[in-house]
Amino acid sequence: MTEAAGEPKKEEAHDFRRLHSYPLIRHSDMNEEMRTEAMELCVTACEKFATNNETAARMVKESMDKKFGSSWHAVVGEGFGFEITHEVKNLLYMFFGGEKAIIVWKCS
Amino acid sequence: MPVAAKPALKKPADTMSSQGIASKKASKGAKGKTPRGKDMDDMSEMGEVGDEWMQQKTMVKPDDQLELTEQEMKEEFTRILTANNPHAPQNIVRFSFKEKVFKQVASVDQLAIHFSLDGNMLHKDSDEARRQMARGGLAEAPSEPAVAEGEEKAEAAGEGGEGEAKPEGEGGEAEKEEGATQTAPAAKGGDKKLTNQFNFSERASQTFNNPYRERGTQTEPPPRVNFSSTANQWEIYDAYVEDIQRQEKSKEKKGFRGQQESTNRKKISAIESQGDDITRIEKPAKILERMVNQNTYDDIAQDFKYWEDVSDEYREQEGTLLPLWKFSYEKSKRLAVTSICWDPKYRDLLAVGHGSYDFLKQTRGLICLYSLKNPSFPEFIYNTETGVMCLDIHPxxxxxxxxxxxxxxxxxxxxxxxIQEPMYKCTAKGGKHTDPVWEVKWQKDDLDNNMNFFSIGGDGRVVSWTLVKNELLCTDVILLKLDESPADGAEGTQLFTLGCGTAFDFHKQTDYLFLVGTEEGKIHKCSKAYSSQFLDTFDAHHMAVHSVRWNTFHPKIFLSCSADWTVKIWEHTSNMPLFTFDLGSSVGDVAWAPYSSTVFAAVTSDGKVHVFDLNVNKYEALCEQVVVTKKKTKLTHIEFNPNYPMIIVGDDRGYVTSLKLSPNLRKMPKEKKGVEAAKGPEVEIAKMDKLLSLVREPPAEKK
Structure with missing residues (x-):
């Protein structure tokens, strides 16, 4: 009984993991081009450093610095609250993989 | 092994610098030359007195130069210089370990070094240099340090390289001393640069240096915004779920009407963009048109506003009409003006209906709305299939x-x-008239607040039309039965002969009361409440009644005009007309003035406008004026402007003429009374009453 009940639950959990794997932009005021680029970068970083949020964040930050000028800040994590000041048109807050939140913003 | 000519010379290790040699040699050469140059200068001195400041060109000739004749000089020797080293071997062969055979080397080094000199520099302040200098005892030449440094040695080496042995080369101390003393003057002479003797010029200039300026500015820092949120697992989960739901929804929508919408949107956008193009310039164009018209018709506008006929002061009982604007539209020419109407709200706007009064020549119809501000072109144009016979603007x-x-x-x-089409139109089954509609009139909104209007047609019906949603509902108000006894129809039914209504007018104060004029010449006083019978019937005219009008002020008085050339004034309680005027031609229309109870105007088919003021003259018109330019033009309609002392008349050629009333035609009662300046309906009614009392006493007497 318990096993039978547990299986579909697991499947469901697995299902939502699969369903929720795509990047979801929660909030962004970037222009189209920049947003796409930043989003792809975040996806790449999170996939590359799936187990190390710090390096992922570093990669995002450094790439953004290179591409769009300093100074960028990036936070990658599964749970955090934040209050930031960012330059207008330079903010991306997105979820990825169903469990990670990434916020990237510029403020120099 | 490569074999290359290498005549490089190994110098002694303590050789100082090649520069030293070069300059030394140069100075030496210069020194050697100078006597020759001097000689030449001397010889050419006479010619070059003024050019002393110029650089002197001197020929340097080696001593062993061949003396050639002119011919020999001109002879050409072609000699090609190549970069190939003639001494380089062309058949170098090397053993190739790869192929285990001897192979010829393809590229042979053509470089031939004829001279190579390795030197090293010492700073003159360094110990080594000092030591050397001390050894050479040459510390006294500070301006020429490079020359001074180990010059002897360098020279010895250089000259040794040239294969010439010199005794100084091995020189002892004493000889070095001597050499040093020689070099000092040589160095001084070496200041002069050896120039290209064939083509040489030297110019120097200094450009103006722009002064430096400082500019400073500060841009606004990029705007910043705060942003805060919380990221945790459930927030992320919720966001994903929401997003997935939204995606599904949009998918459904797209599935339903993706194609439809897209096509619709395209159409709409195309229409909008087109419309925008036109509407964008519509308003400016209109303003411009008005400006042009204002300039063109400036004199008329001035007349309209300010001109008063001064001659009126000298005549008591006459007035004149001043033609102002003439309204016409290309398409309305030869379409008779069948009705005119002022807009009650926009005081410069007038509506004109065009059609034809000729039974045999029916044409299309036209509605034009003109503004006094633009007499040249109608503000609105509506084309209709059949002739317009009457129109009325809702008050x-x-x-x-x-x-x-x-x-x-x-x-x-x-x-x-x-749109060109009417917003409402009655259909054939909707109870329309079976003959021309001669007059329409808006009524007050009914109890349900629906707009409604009355119409009278040639079929003898007066119909009330109500605008309900998007259709017209009709109600017969009255049938204009003739007095004759009804004829017997088939199967015992009775057929009533119906009269032919041509005009009606509604009482200004009493809501239900209205008058109907017929083609038979009768005028019926009717009530909206009784549809079966008339309140009264006047045997008014011998021919068709063209118009009936209640007086603007006096509740009992009305006016009628007819094709029998007469205009009659009635009191609706009496069967006899109070006044009868014979105008000598069919009277198309009459109208009471809005400003006086005793003034009215009539238009006749001989092209005249007649303006009466009963208060001034009870027998004749104050003004009888032909206002048409062409003969045989019939005037069909007349209307007073409710605000300005102006009338508009329409003719059967499609023109509408506006005329200004001269002061005599719009005399106010105060002028007569002198003291009393009161105005208003009471005064007007009293004025009329007074007039009526004069007429009423002898009722039998006409006029």
Missing amino acids: AYPHLVAVGFYDGSVGVFSLTEK
């Missing part, structure tokens, strides 16, 4: 125009809609 909603057509139908046009 409360000035964009609604009720229209009656020759084919018996009625319609309502809305000026705000940008």
